[in-house]
Amino acid sequence: MPIVSSTYTEGPTQIDGRRNVKERHVDDAGDVYEYEWLGSQDPTPVLAARADVLNAQLAERAAALAQVAGTMLPLTKLGFRELFTSTERAGIDAFRAGLESNPALNAAQKAAIRTGFADFDVAQNIVRPFMPQVLAMLDLFLSLGLLTQGRRTAIEEAGNG
């Protein structure tokens, strides 16, 4: 958002030789910055210096905005669950309830899944974009047939959108 125009107007010369100078700076978004001062000096270098200062501040603000662009509030855990359909939630809940006796899973798989659910239980919220462990759980549900590939993609996009 650099300054694209710097102009000034002068009031009548005062009795001591000074006059009021009103600066008007416009950035490329159309925002106007005005300053007024009483003086006898040449306004041109003052305008140039002011534009430099404004450009530096505008660049700093633009950089800060770019740094935080895309920032999203985290989801509540309920909000995260509501990304799933009721049928999907019921299926996942049932899977979790029968985890320890599931004959299709070995001990290492059970331990990993148990830890994933425990992490969900103690988490305060679900950070967005989704962290790798959340995406891993979605992949697990896909591999177990609790989600289709299309639903897995839709949930990730809805969560991160």
Next chain:
Amino acid sequence: MANLYVRSTDGSDADNGSTWALAKATLSGASAIDAAGDAIYVSQVHAESSGSAQTIALAGTAASPVRVICGNDGAAPPTAVDTSGVITTTGNFAISITGSAYISGLTFAAGTGASGGSASLSLNASANHFQTFENCSFRLNTSGSSQALNPTSAVASAGQSLTRWVDCSVRFGHAAHAIQINRGIFEWAGGSLLSGGTSPTTLLNLSGTSNYAGIAKISGVDLSNASSAINLVTGQTPGQVVIRNSKLPASWSGSLFTGTFSPGLRVEMHNCDSADTNYRLWVEDYAGSIKSETTIVKSGGASDGTTPLSWKMASSANAKYPLIPLESPEIVKWNETVGSAITATIEVVTDNVTLTDDDCWVEVQYLGTSGFPIGSFVSDVKADVLATAASQSSSTETWTTTGLTTPVKQKLSVTFTPQEKGFLHAVVHLAKASTTVYVDPLLTIT
């Protein structure tokens, strides 16, 4: 009420501070054992330097303040004040002073050698206290940008506080530093912005973290060491700032106020300049600005004794009748007439704007009740909010109108009968948005 002694050269915070020989090493050490009403004497050779935050929690109350006085340690208690005591933190460490106290002759320097962190200076940092500093110096030595000099409490939960600086100086280490008025009342009478350090972009900041109104009154301060572009006030919270009789930097091109005005925020600068003038006025308000003018003036009108002058009142888009007029400073005149009608008149001129009585009017406060000093008010605003507006009276007075394409001369006039001698207080109100009116600030009585 005890006397306590502080001297860094040979003191120890393990001593009881009762004599110079048993002096405390630090002011915070003395503040740990002081009682309301105590006097703490700091030696002229005192130069404490701490690599930790310094909380100077004085036990003074409004009823029984503590006195902290830098004095010559040739006598106990000292018989001569001094101004060479220094309290410094090195690194990112703040200095905080709480409790009601009079403090004299000390330099407080926070964050020496630091480049960030939290090396702020916070005075009067607790609720409902008075602090007066005389011949003290406050220095933010850190080059980190986020620090501030807080003369009044920055704590949202704290009550109001009053802090006075008398002949005190300040110095900053980063352009983003400022005197931050968070809430409460700050008065600065005499002193200067020191040379060295870094001139702040803005001197006073009313954007306190607690968003409470602040009041600042600054008089007789030499700001000539500031950069020519320094802005005097910024902020968005309600507040009142008056700066008067102060010296500005040469070729000053800064602003009196930068930021977004909130209702209730007004900044006034009276008689401040780098040149040898005695009439300069600048007011910034939610409803517009007022500046002194020495070219567009009325013949035989107001002057400072030598230079004819007027006030250029320029309303902002926010001005509107009847709620938000731009109000001039008071024009005050003594009245000797009692029991007879008098007429008070203010002359104005515009560039091709014929003002009506809901655009611009004068209100005069006078003593209209015999036996009591109670003010009465009279104005030439239209009769009520539903009345049809009418043009104010035209005038035949002579003005210098350089730069005005179509001068329109009018007068604002009220007639009333004082019942007691006393001051008349006249205030011009400009409620027409985005309009410029030149006001002759001479109240003529006929």
